[in-house]
Amino acid sequence: MTIQVTRVGRLNSEQVNSVLRSAMLAPSTHNTQPWLFRCTGTGIEVHADPRRILPVTDPDGRELVLSCGAALFTLRTAIHALGFHPATTLMPSRADPDLLAVVRPLAERMPDQKVVRLARAIPRRRTNRRPFLSSVVPKPTLAALRHATELEHAWMPNLDAEQCRLLHDLTARARRAQLADPAFLAELGRWTGLGASTRDGVPSYAMDGSPADESWLLDEFGEAAGDPRPAPLVVAIGSLTDDRLDRLQAGQALQRVLLTATASGLDASFISPPIMVREARAELRRILGCGVWPQVLLRVGYGSPLPWTPRRPLDDVLLDTLISA
Ligand SMILES: Cc1cc2nc3c(=O)[nH]c(=O)nc-3n(C[C@H](O)[C@H](O)[C@H](O)COP(=O)(O)O)c2cc1C
DSSP states (O other), rough: OOOOOOBTBOHHHHHHHHHHHHTTTTTOOOOOOOOEEOOOOOOOOEEOOOOGGTHHHTTSHHHHHHHHHHHHHHHHHHHHHHTTTEEEEESSSSTTTTEEEEEEEEEEEOOOHHHHHHHGGGGGOOOOOOOOOOOOHHHHHHHHHHHHHHTOOOOOOOOOOOHHHHHHHHHHHHHHHTTTTTTHHHHHHHHHEEEEEEEEEEEEHHHSSTTTOHHHHHHHHTOSSSSSSSSOOEEEEEEEESSHHHHHHHHHHHHHHHHHHHTTTTTEOOOOOOHHHHHHHHHHHHHOOTOOEEEEEEEOOOOOOOOOOOOOOOGGGGGTTEOOO
């Protein structure tokens, strides 16, 4: 059966298909792809799919909302690049907190070339867990990543050498705590290190070793004994509060940062232990200072090419309406 999505606002069905397929290329924790889309006559709704929550890793659904925010930013970018204004309403329904956003493609316009550059990066972006090359990320590129964060109403604090040292230590401790937790390991084992035919979860070829292999984690800081390489850039994305709306915006900021990095020839991967482990996140918050809530930590650098991580079919993530055979 060929699934066809009917037109939405000024987008024809082919364009709707194309922007949805782009949105699905967003990153998500363990590649759970915890989003659902509903096409109405005038807009595309983005819903969180609570059935895809990770009960051990993400009990309050924080990362689920971040992942959906990343998909939302990708959707907006793809619509913009087609020449339409993606008018976006966040959290439009008090009665339905899983309805995270509605995007209405409005008047045609000349796409902004900066956004087109981000749109071209959507299919090229990967989470790259491999060791990075020693080249230092130029300062103007770091400034561009910070600007990308701020455009989406999130914050990228400066990290000095002492903060990076504390972060390194915290990451190692939080990772040890995760690896000592059988429930965490069981969940990790269900979602990662999977065969190549998987449509969700992380295939083993994307992990570069066993899921519990810490080697890439240590490489994040390039500080292995006697390692002369400069440490890769570590960036944090934070928010001023930790509510659902701020998390949604942090998710959009995350994807704007990742696409900006990809467009600049950079790769990124996630440093999650100090954010996922509750006590470690409180400590990380103190390290970052200024009362900012840490939402994402990334290592950014120049990596080697990587195959893509597969996605589910489009009809798996479409809610009921306006699908015709
Ligand atoms: C909020 C969030 C947290 C993530 N945490 C981790 C992590 O702890 N470790 C990791 O290796 N990848 C992490 N990822 C990356 C996902 O595993 C990755 O996005 C997914 O497998 C899809 O692959 P892709 O990003 O290459 O498209 C995270 C992604 C998101 C959005």
